[in-house]
Amino acid sequence: MKDYYQTLGVDRDATADEIKAAFRALARETHPDANPGDTEAEERFRQVAEAYEVLSDPQKKARFDRGETFGGQDLFSQFGGLEDILQQFFGGGFGGGGFGSARRGPQRGRDISVRLDLDLADAAFGTEHEVSFVTRVECSTCDGSGSEPGHSPITCGRCDGHGRVQAARQTLLGTMMSVVECPDCSGTGQLIDHPCTECDGEGRIRGERELTVDVPEGVDTGTRLRLNQKGGAGQRDAPAGDVYVEIRVKPDARFRRVGDDLHHRVSVGFTEATFGADLEIPLLEGDFELLEVPAGTQPETVYRIGKRGVPRLQRRGRGDLLVHIEVNVPTDLDADAEEALRSYADLTGEQPSHKKRGLFRR
Numbered sequence: 001m002k003d004y005y006q007t008l009g010v011d012r013d014a015t016a017d018e019i020k021a022a023f024r025a026l027a028r029e030t031h032p033d034a035n036p037g038d039t040e041a042e043e044r045f046r047q048v049a050e051a052y053e054v055l056s057d058p059q060k061k062a063r064f065d066r067g068e069t070f071g072g073q074d075l076f077s078q079f080g081g082l083e084d085i086l087q088q089f090f091g092g093g094f095g096g097g098g099f100g101s102a103r104r105g106p107q108r109g110r111d112i113s114v115r116l117d118l119d120l121a122d123a124a125f126g127t128e129h130e131v132s133f134v135t136r137v138e139c140s141t142c143d144g145s146g147s148e149p150g151h152s153p154i155t156c157g158r159c160d161g162h163g164r165v166q167a168a169r170q171t172l173l174g175t176m177m178s179v180v181e182c183p184d185c186s187g188t189g190q191l192i193d194h195p196c197t198e199c200d201g202e203g204r205i206r207g208e209r210e211l212t213v214d215v216p217e218g219v220d221t222g223t224r225l226r227l228n229q230k231g232g233a234g235q236r237d238a239p240a241g242d243v244y245v246e247i248r249v250k251p252d253a254r255f256r257r258v259g260d261d262l263h264h265r266v267s268v269g270f271t272e273a274t275f276g277a278d279l280e281i282p283l284l285e286g287d288f289e290l291l292e293v294p295a296g297t298q299p300e301t302v303y304r305i306g307k308r309g310v311p312r313l314q315r316r317g318r319g320d321l322l323v324h325i326e327v328n329v330p331t332d333l334d335a336d337a338e339e340a341l342r343s344y345a346d347l348t349g350e351q352p353s354h355k356k357r358g359l360f361r362r
């Protein structure tokens with residue numbers, strides 16, 4: 001097992017400052033810019049940097065002290081890793097595409113954003129929905145490889161497949177060498193010598209993509225669903241982009257949604273409000289629920305029917321259905337009905353106008 005303390009030449013109980021000083025001295029000695037073309041120094045520099053990466057990070061240091069080992073990914077893929085260390089010690093001059101940075105390689109595909117308009121019920125209870133969009137799709141002639149069928153990519157001669165080359169750089173101290181991404185192969189280490197004629201070696205062409213979106217229950221306007229790697233095809237073997245589905249819920253004639261609750265307005269005649277009535281309240285899932293409105297119900301009374309609202313997104317439970325009662329004032333009485341109402345007014349002492357009803361007609 002690697003002993004990072006030994007690599008830096010410090011004791012196991014060395015302080016952070018001592019570790020830093022040791023790294024600084026060793027890095028200066030072994031830095032590739034100071035040893036152009038010296039692969040042994042490059043390897044030593046790598047080890048020194050790795051040791052420092054671990055021992056300068058209290059969490060990693062603790063893990064190392066417990067006997068854990070680190071893989072490459074663990075070490076240098078993390079934000080704030082080797083690149084930051086180099087930046088800190090040597091400024092920004094270190095060659096781009098140096099150690100630790102991921103190879104640029106073929107381009108990842110594009111992210112796509114699509115809007116999906118849903119009925120309220122579909123948004124509430126979930127649904128499957130087809131979406132389609134024009135983007136880049138894998139080239140079927142070369143299966144996305146970019147090489148003409150029967151051919152494969154060849155190793156890049158300029159970088160010998162490493163994807164990196166040394167480049168001379170003028171500095172105050174004279175000419176320095178640094179490691180940069182190979183310009184011939186863009187860091188992939190491979191060249192396509194027989195490009196697929198269908199896609200020009202891209203491995204992807206323009207086309208239409210159709211997807212089935214599995215909409216979970218409880219989505220609302222503004223909900224964004226992400227479909228990993230279902231977007232534009234990547235260049236050759238690179239991963240596809242993602243698809244973001246932006247949900248928009250269409251207005252509904254019967255229900256107004258507020259969060260997970262639904263609001264429904266129902267109109268009753270004033271005799272129904274006066275004597276009570278059984279109302280059939282429509283439910284979002286279809287079907288009805290019977291609501292007993294008691295005698296003497298006033299306008300704008302609100303009844304709450306539990307758990308008949310919208311299912312909660314990614315949680316258990318449902319919102320409620322709130323029923324708002326409107327009391328309907330008649331505007332179109334026939335003579336008999338008018339007579340009955342006027343006798344009612346005589347009995348209660350109300351004093352309605354005797355003008356013709358027609359005056360109030362809309």
Ligand SMILES: [Zn+2]
Nearest residue numbers: 139142196199
């Ligand atoms: Zn092709």
Ligand SMILES: [Zn+2]
Nearest residue numbers: 156159182185
């Ligand atoms: Zn190359």
